[in-house]
Amino acid sequence: MRRTRVLLAAAVVALTLSSGLWAASRNDSADAAIGGITWQDEFNGAAGSPVDGSKWKFDTGGGGFGNNELQYYTTSTSNVQQDGQGHLAITARKENPANYQCHYGTCQYTSGRILTADKFSQTYGRFEASLKIPKGQGIWPAFWMLGGSNWPTTGEIDIMENVGYAPNTVYGTVHGPGYSGAGGIGGNKSLSAPLSDAFHTYAVDWSPNLIVWTVDGQEYFRVTPANINGNQWVYNHNFFMILNVAVGGNWPGNPDASTVFPQTMLVDWVRVSGYTEGGTTPPPATGATALKSNLNGRCLDIPNGNASDGVRVQMWDCNNATAQKWSFESDGTLRGLGKCLDPAGGALTNGTPLQIVNCNGNPVQRWTLSGAGDLVNLSANKCVDIKDNNSANNAALQLWDCAGTANQKWAKA
CATH class of the missing domain: 2.80.10.50 (Trefoil (Acidic Fibroblast Growth Factor, subunit A))
Structure with missing residues (x-):
């Protein structure tokens, strides 16, 4: 998510994926053995309540985030709130009048970006979320992970990205040293209906030397060290999660007359499961209860x-x-x-x-x-x-x- 990406590069990546050149062999590494839940948020708060501050914090500002994005990220419940129906709502709004200053002038849009940095991070396992994404030209929802603040050296794993002009398509990508920005290595899958029509489960199963992307349990891409063109594999340390809805930017392009505001991403839940080395069963938990x-x-x-x-x-x-x-x-x-x-x-x-x-x-x-x-x-x-x-x-x-x-x-x- 946090990078410059041009439309031509995205098209080239998609074409390359369709030819199978980026597809990792299933013999490259064993699939992850997934254990029990290590972290979760089910968003069962009252309507209008803020996100759980023990689990999430906010990125704020309107600096463009390296992509010439147009929104200002706030901490307001106008942009991030629980809806009282078991969801978190992250809403991008068109502001009139605009009250924030962005890199390009007075911001026309506000939105939300929350992250688990300093709250929770983990190495390996399954990271997944049930999301109903927003839609429209220039709308860019994402569920992704960072390995630290020294980007791209510490790595990035994009679990779900969508750009409004491709309403049926989910993108999954890794970025690291030598393969960041438009050079990120990823795959995509197009469903029969727009992703905004329903909740879908987006996940990665991450284990040593292997990351596998799925949507609704169906694999569509995997990557191993063999696929990063001799560059450094940096997916062997803790990563934290990020959820956001961006507006505009180099990849999705800007909103136009067809774009309707506000646009909301509903998050039903986010869950993280552990990783079991070698697929062996770990020792049983202590204590049983009715x-x-x-x-x-x-x-x-x-x-x-x-x-x-x-x-x-x-x-x-x-x-x-x-x-x-x-x-x-x-x-x-x-x-x-x-x-x-x-x-x-x-x-x-x-x-x-x-x-x-x-x-x-x-x-x-x-x-x-x-x-x-x-x-x-x-x-x-x-x-x-x-x-x-x-x-x-x-x-x-x-x-x-x-x-x-x-x-x-x-x-x-």
């Missing part, structure tokens, strides 16, 4: 303490039994009686029943309990749900779209 439902005060339970594969979990009166003790492990699994909570058949659709089976390393066995009490399957991005709002003993559990309802809310007990 998981109590907000709907009925009953606990997530393995019927009759039966640890056989395929046993369907249920709700039952909390009784401190071993069959109601669950542990969140560092590989992302949720375990009871030595087995993993698992969507039956590996399905990720609404209504999929939940069972226990042997832990097998399948990503569908990864879960997280959010600060808002949502017990979320990370592959499906769906919640553990008490079927039919049944408050009785023996109530069945299933995967379902997260709705914030009591039958989807859980607390450690």
Whole structure:
């Protein structure tokens, strides 16, 4: 994101990618073994509330950010606020009158740019966000990472970029010494509909000597040291995350008469998972706990303490039994009686029943309990749900779209 990029160079990169010259061989390095959640923000604050200051800080100013951008980044909730519906809204506005001074004169636009620098950074793992991006000529949303302030020596990983004149296309890029700016090395994928029409999950899986980009779980680009033309691979230290909506600049061009303001990027969540060296299972987390439902005060339970594969979990009166003790492990699994909570058949659709089976390393066995009490399957991005709002003993559990309802809310007990 933080670089000068010309349209001709972007076109050349896209053409080169289509010919496969930048595509890394799948034999160059092993794919990342992804562990449990190490950091997350689900943006469950009240409507109009600011971003969580313990997790994010702001970049401010209107200096063009190396790209001749036109916006002034503020700390105002007019530009960055939680919407009360489980989203963060980053909004670019056309200001009248303009109250800020930019590199080109009085700013016509304001927007927001937040980052985890000095709050959180990590080496390797999965970095992902669910985003509904804005649209329009001259609009430039981004989700990206920096390895430090000495750019490009410390590196940049662009997880998601979009420019308004290419509404269906996501771009993923790395920048480092000798391959920065217009020389950044990247790939792109075009979907059948504009990215602004719906939420999509944008991610990188980053491991030693390999970075893989996906959109909605589908890989579209990967890069290894073999792809950077003999230059230095600088992706072996901590990186922090950035979310922003830029206006104008060398790559997207400036807004025109067709551009409608305000334009908002909605962020459903941002999550970071750990990396497991060599794909081995890390030591189990210490301590197990009951998981109590907000709907009925009953606990997530393995019927009759039966640890056989395929046993369907249920709700039952909390009784401190071993069959109601669950542990969140560092590989992302949720375990009871030595087995993993698992969507039956590996399905990720609404209504999929939940069972226990042997832990097998399948990503569908990864879960997280959010600060808002949502017990979320990370592959499906769906919640553990008490079927039919049944408050009785023996109530069945299933995967379902997260709705914030009591039958989807859980607390450690």
